[in-house]
Amino acid sequence: MASDAQIIEVPGPSGTREVRISSPTRVLWPAVGITKLDLANYLVTVGDAFVTANGDRPVSLQRFPDGIDGEQFFSKNPPKGAPDYVRSVPVVYPSARSHPQLVIDEPAVAVWAAQMNTVVFHPWASRAETSDFPDQLRIDLDPQPGTDFADAIPAAIELRKVLEEAGLVAWVKTSGNRGLHVFAPIEPSHEFLDVRHAVIAAARELERRMPEAVTTSWWKEERGTRVFVDFNQANRDRTMAGAYSPRALEHAPVSTPVTWDELPSVDPRAFTVLSIPSRLDSVGDPWATFAKSPGTIDLLLQWWQRDLDAGLGELPFPPDYPKMPGEPPRVQPSKARKVAE
Numbered sequence: 574m575a576s577d578a579q580i581i582e583v584p585g586p587s588g589t590r591e592v593r594i595s596s597p598t599r600v601l602w603p604a605v606g607i608t609k610l611d612l613a614n615y616l617v618t619v620g621d622a623f624v625t626a627n628g629d630r631p632v633s634l635q636r637f638p639d640g641i642d643g644e645q646f647f648s649k650n651p652p653k654g655a656p657d658y659v660r661s662v663p664v665v666y667p668s669a670r671s672h673p674q675l676v677i678d679e680p681a682v683a684v685w686a687a688q689m690n691t692v693v694f695h696p697w698a699s700r701a702e703t704s705d706f707p708d709q710l711r712i713d714l715d716p717q718p719g720t721d722f723a724d725a726i727p728a729a730i731e732l733r734k735v736l737e738e739a740g741l742v743a744w745v746k747t748s749g750n751r752g753l754h755v756f757a758p759i760e761p762s763h764e765f766l767d768v769r770h771a772v773i774a775a776a777r778e779l780e781r782r783m784p785e786a787v788t789t790s791w792w793k794e795e796r797g798t799r800v801f802v803d804f805n806q807a808n809r810d811r812t813m814a815g816a817y818s819p820r821a822l823e824h825a826p827v828s829t830p831v832t833w834d835e836l837p838s839v840d841p842r843a844f845t846v847l848s849i850p851s852r853l854d855s856v857g858d859p860w861a862t863f864a865k866s867p868g869t870i871d872l873l874l875q876w877w878q879r880d881l882d883a884g885l886g887e888l889p890f891p892p893d894y895p896k897m898p899g900e901p902p903r904v905q906p907s908k909a910r911k912v913a914e
Contacts, residue, residue: 577595577596577597577598578593578594578595578596578597579593579594579597579610580592580593580594581594581610581613581614581617581684582617583617583620583679583680583681583684584617584620584680585620585679585680585681586678586679587658587679590656590658590679590681592613592681592684592685592688593688594609594610594613594684594687594688595688596609597609597610597613598610599640600640601637601640601641601690601692602640602641602823602824602825602846603640603641603642603823604823604824605823605824605825605845605847607825607846607847609687609688609690611846612687612692612819612846613684613687613688615819615846615849615850616680616683616684616687617680617684618850618853619817619849619850619853620679620680620683620684621680621858622816622817622853622858622860622861623677623680623683623815623816623817623818624677624678624679624680624683625858625860625861625863626696626815626816626817626830626860626863627677627683627694627696627815627816627817627818628676628677628678628679629676629677629678629700629701630676630677630696630697630698630699630700630701631649631662631664631674631675631676631696631697631699631701631704632674632675632676632677632694632695632696632697632812632815633647633648633649633674633675633694633695633812634647634648634649634675634686634689634691634693634694634695635647635691635692635693635694635695635821636648636689636690636691636692637690637691637692637821638690641692641821641822641823645821647695648675648689648691649672649673649674649675650672650673650674650675651673651675652689655685656681656685658678658679658681658682659675659682659685660675660676660678661673661674661675661676662674662676662701662702662704663704664697664704664810665704665705665809666809666810667808667809667810667893667894667895668895674697674704676701677694677696692819692820692821693814693818693819693820693821694814694815694818695812695813695814695815695818696812696815697810697812698710698711698765698768698807698812699761699765700761703761705764705765706761706762706763706764707759707761707763707765707768707807708758708759708760708761708864708867709756709757709758709759710736710741710756710757710758710759710768710771710772710775710807710870711754711755711756711772711806711807711813712732712754712755712756712772712775712776712802712803712804712806712807713748713752713754713802713803713806713813714728714729714732714752714753714754714755714787714800714801714802714803715748715751715752715800715801715802715803716751716752716800716801717788717793717796717797717798717799717800717801718798719797719798720798720799720800721751722747722751722752722753722841724786724800725751725752725753725800726753726836726837726839727783727786728753728779728783728786728787728800728802729745729753729755729836730833730836730837731779731782731783732755732775732779732802733745733755733833735775735778735779735782736755736757736775739775739868739870739872739873739876740868740869740871740872741757741758741759741868741870741873742757742758742866742868743755743756743757744756744757744758744830744859744860744863745830745831745833745836746816746828746829746830746831746860747826747827747828747829747831747839747841747844748813748814748820748828748841749814749818749819749820749822749826749827749828749829749841749844750820750822750826750841751841752800754813754828756863757868758863758864758865758866758867758868759867759868759869759870760867760868760869762869763870763874765807765808765809766809767870767874768807768870769804769805769807769808770873770874770877771807771870771873771874771877772804772806772807772873773789773804773877773888774873774874774876774877774880775873775876776789776802776804777789777876777880777885778876779802780802785799786799786800787799787800787801787802788800788801788802789801789802789804789888791805791888791889792889792905792906794905794906794907795906804888805889805890805891808890808891808894811891813828814828815828816828816829816830816860817829817830817849819846824842824845825845825846825847826841826842826844826845827844827845827846827849829841829844829849829852830858830859830860831859832859886899886901887899887900887901888900888901889901889903890903
């Protein structure tokens with residue numbers, strides 16, 4: 574039987590590469606009929622902006638062999654048979670284990686990943702050759718039940734002010750779901766734990782200013798109807814969907830950079846695999862100059878120390894992490910109270 578595979582041409586810094594797409598008519602997003610070939614073509618069209626945002630970083634691939642309604646798994650190192658232009662770098666995980674992790678250097682690598690049924694791309698906050706030292710400070714504003722995207726907008730605007738006071742330039746993108754991601758470029762001079770502490774310092778300052786609207790409470794039972802400022806996304810090997818990455822939701826949304834001026838009127842559902850190419854044509858890439866003005870986390874680390882001196886200690890780490898110095902007990906507050914009674 575003849576193969577229905579298609580070859581698509583992908584321009585890049587090393588010239589045009591030909592990438593074979595097998596099963597091009599496989600439907601990845603059934604609700605909107607977007608196929609594997611549609612995804613590959615999307616990544617060709619947005620390739621330059623995609624690589625600018627996510628390139629030269631360790632990246633995890635979230636793969637869906639049978640579409641977004643089927644089983645999924647994460648792939649970190651390049652599988653056997655990867656093209657010679659797909660590289661990897663060794664990274665150290667929280668367990669102290671080292672392992673090679675895939676890196677995207679050009680659009681053809683992203684298209685090849687689509688051939689491997691990748692839907693969501695999760696880049697690290699650090700560069701490939703300096704993977705222990707983040708060059709991005711990242712904060713995830715996650716609306717909790719009873720809140721929605723509209724509630725994340727004023728939190729993001731105030732967070733921008735907090736980061737500006739700390740000497741950082743803030744950038745914003747939709748998460749591709751209900752929340753917002755606020756990033757700031759930083760000099761790669763501190764390890765992940767320091768950057769996490771800087772994020773906690775910023776999050777606590779935001780919480781002081783908007784106590785009824787945002788929370789840093791790790792335990793869901795304590796968050797209420799507020800936007801959670803997810804400080805743990807700053808940890809080593811914790812990632813979020815990259816800029817211009819699709820998401821595995823039925824309408825094929827995309828995590829999309831936006832300007833601060835347009836944020837108040839943004840409808841995140843309008844940013845999809847089908848619409849983003851024309852948006853880039855009309856408004857360009859709001860994050861094109863993201864990396865040109867890196868700041869330092871020095872002032873945020875002073876805030877962190879100030880809060881420590883005031884009695885505010887370390888916050889919980891993700892459950893898959895080893896127990897960390899100064900970390901409070903990993904038990905829900907309601908269960909802890911019952912044990913104490």
